[in-house]
Amino acid sequence: MPANAAAHVRIARPSRDLEAAERFWISGLGLDVLYRHASNGMPDDHSLLMAGWPDAAWHLELVNDPAAPVEPRPTAEDLLVIYLGEPVPDSLVERLEQHGGKRVPAHNPYWDTWGVTIQDPDGYLLVLSTRNWSNS
Structure with missing residues (x-):
């Protein structure tokens, strides 16, 4: 499929704390959990959260790699x-x-x-x- 208006968009960002991010985006804004990957096999110790509305053409991917954490570095224009x-x-x-x-x-x-x-x-x-x- 070529890149065009029908292409889905994923916005990927690092997160310091996926539980805090989930509270904000899911419980606060009202997005749905589209996918979650658990590190170490523990459901509460997840390293990836995809959040969005099921019919939207975009979603957020929030990641936290406990073995190699990446500090979020947002700017005023992000x-x-x-x-x-x-x-x-x-x-x-x-x-x-x-x-x-x-x-x-x-x-x-x-x-x-x-x-x-x-x-x-x-x-x-x-x-x-x-x-x-x-x-x-």
Whole structure:
């Protein structure tokens, strides 16, 4: 299959703590666990978590290799933007904060005008945008 609009996208990132990341992305944002790989055969000692919505054309792969850990190094411009097309519910921001997120000001003030920026437990930024987006 050629690279085109039908291709699925995986965003892979290192994580310091997959349990904390899972609380944020699954319990906080509401993504589903699509796949989990357990290291050492222990279900709670997993080294890979794939999170996403089942019908989405993208998913997150969060990895933690206990034998060779990679420290997350997010920058102010490493954003995962989700376009909601409506006001960001206060209840969603509160749930993300209750599950390890931290609301932060955006580096680019555009995102403060058009959304809410939440830092995940590894320091990466999730923007919930009030705008719509279409590539067409």
